[in-house]
Amino acid sequence: MPLSDSDLLAIWLSLRLAGTVTLVLLLVGTPIAWWLARTRGWWKGPIGAVVALPLVLPPSVLGFYLLVAMGPSGPIGRLTQSLGLGLLPFTFWGLVVASVIYSLPFMVQPLQTAFEAIGDRPLEVAATLRASPLDAFFTVAVPLALPGFLTASILTFTHTVGEFGVVLMIGGNLAGITRVASVLIYDHVEALEYTEAHRLAALMLIFSFLVLLAVYAWRPNPKKGS
């Protein structure tokens, strides 16, 4: 069952989108997770809830608001236009922005858990060994939270690959730009091309299963370590 060129293009786009989103979220999500894990302020609750929102919001809500916000009279749209970036809907980077928001909890929450599990002590030790807070973050917190980083990255990547609703609502279905694998499956079904849909859908199913299998099989033994 060979895949067609458009299938391959969509799969490649899905992987490229997921990879970009994972990288962006590593940069954006890590400080948020760190802050949420360390702060004792009253802001922790509201910010934590905002981060978790995409977990419970229907993609249609996010997609609708994003389309309006990124549009010519929306706040994001005005910003991107004033920066000379044009409008984000129907572009690859529009999908990246939407997916970053949509996948935010999948990066932040495992990281936050990992950071919280480290506790204060290793950082206090680092401080008594002359490491500044930033130094201690990179040389102690990050290495100790490495399993968390791995889990968070894999979940973010897989979740972005599996994203559908938001992409459908702001993507405009452009081959090689916004027509990711999940949307193409939908198109195949809509066009009654069930064989093609099956091929791609089965591939997605196997991919997701294997990734999750890897995550669960790789769980580090919590009893280990001092």
Add this chain to the structure above:
Amino acid sequence: MENIHACFRLEWPGFCLDLDLTLPLTGVTALFGPSGSGKTTLLRCIAGLERAPHGRLTVAGEIWQDTRHWVPTYQRPLGYVFQEASLFSHLTVDGNLNYGIRRISTTARVSMEHAIELLGISQLLDRKPDRLSGGERQRVAIARALAVNPRLLLMDEPLAALDLKRKQEILPYLERLHDELKIPVLYVSHSPDEVARLADHLVVMETGRVLADGPLVQTLARLDLPIHLGEDIGTIIETTVGAVDDEWHLMRVDFPGGNLWARDSGVPVGHRVRVRVLARDVSLADRLGHSSIQNVLNGIVDGIGDDQHPGLALVRVKVGEAMLVARLTKRAAASLELQVGKQVWVQVKSVALLE
């Protein structure tokens, strides 16, 4: 200015730390007290791990904290040993030791060989912390704290998390540390044994306040504020092993102005050893008689105070440079006509070697 001046006031729900303390920057200073007395909090305030809102801290004349200054922990030239070893689990023993070394200036670096040898961890350098025993981990943690060549070493109950066997394993290393390194140490403990063995200076704390502080020997010999270090009041004498009697399995420990016989514990002649004499093991007499008690010393009454029970008195006697405290009934004190300056015979029933 070779001292630490610490003045902290800190209020938490159900706890209040309030003290103004000057500590010497030499030898081992023990912060002693029951749990909840604030000794760990004091240590954390000195390290900068806790920030008392109204605090002032100077170390050897350098301001670490006052209303306008705050030196963060990582800029304070100290070493810290936590109750649990808290080694970095992602690094080997060697990596743990080098973590601090790499962050101090090259001129401040000292050879680690001595500390590694002192703590007996040279065989462990390639191991990860999860492959070490509890005692080994704590030794590595101590070496790691020493590696940054600290001007002040803070130790927060470094033995509390260990069982008796492990404690016995580490105590000798701590004593060597005390004897061979010139780094001043603040040592938090609630163990009388550790304090008696290691401390030169004693700070006794209770509910966030300082009850007493001063040189160990003198502080323990105070009659106005008797300090129960363990089960009874007692004094400490610094001695040197003077002779060993193989026939009777005894050894003689000497101190300026006298000596005592104790069971031979195998400490070689010429070694320094601390002994503790409890008040209940000391009796006084005005003339010598034949008795089962081997240790009879001549001393001068230095002070008389009340014990907790109204029928009992505590009498401090000076023997050479050593201090001994005896507990006796007030009737006995009266019949001996004890008063400060009077010469008495001191009978010591039991001597505890601290090692």
Add this chain to the structure above:
Amino acid sequence: MMKSLFLVLCCLWLAESAAWAEKITVAAAADLKFAMDELVSVFKNANPGAQVDVVYGSSGNFYSQIKEGAPYDLFFSADITYPEQLVTGGLAASDVKPYAFGRIVLWSGSLDASRMTLESLADPKIARIAIANPQHAPYGKRAQEALQAAGLWDKIEPKLVYGENIAQTAQFVESGNAQVGIIALSLAVNPELASKGGYWLIPDKLHQPLKQAYVITKRAENNALARRFAEYMGSKPARTVMIKYGFGLPGEGSGNQGNQGSQTQ
């Protein structure tokens, strides 16, 4: 207390079941949204007690769902081929009945579409043009045919974005993310969109007719209400509503010629 609550619930359930015989569910193509709402309310006025639920969506999707046993009694498709396939597959309880011809228009919320022609789409100032996905949406197919017939497809294709169905296509334009769209006339004339901008009717010579048809599904074979609703579709009041919403009717030419551009603000 619990007992009486239970009794009340039972009564409600029985009442619901009793009314069940007088209930139909209609699956309708997205372009029928406004027309069907009015058709149903007119029908209900004439048939008190009848319950008509309408589900809007894409015709292809409905076709797949009906094939898998979805509980729709009537299927109004935007493309006659789907009902035809249902009849072929033995899943219909009636003939395929054409009910309207759809028309496509240029519509914009930000530009004056009534003064445009298809050629205007080549204007470099227009960066994004929304059409429904020609792969499966009937209106998208017709839009593509029209652009091809006008010789503009190659020039315009790079600017196209594709809506999942004709309603989403309209939303792309309505939100301003696409400046112009090719949408159903039936959507452009509804007040929500008409208040925001005018339209230009694309000549139906440029594309295959958007022949729309409905069938009664197999599961509604013995449903009297479904039959009555089907009959009603051919009645005078129903036809009036359809014309009002911009549909051409079978046997009357493909209509609504009169009001080209008349909705301009």
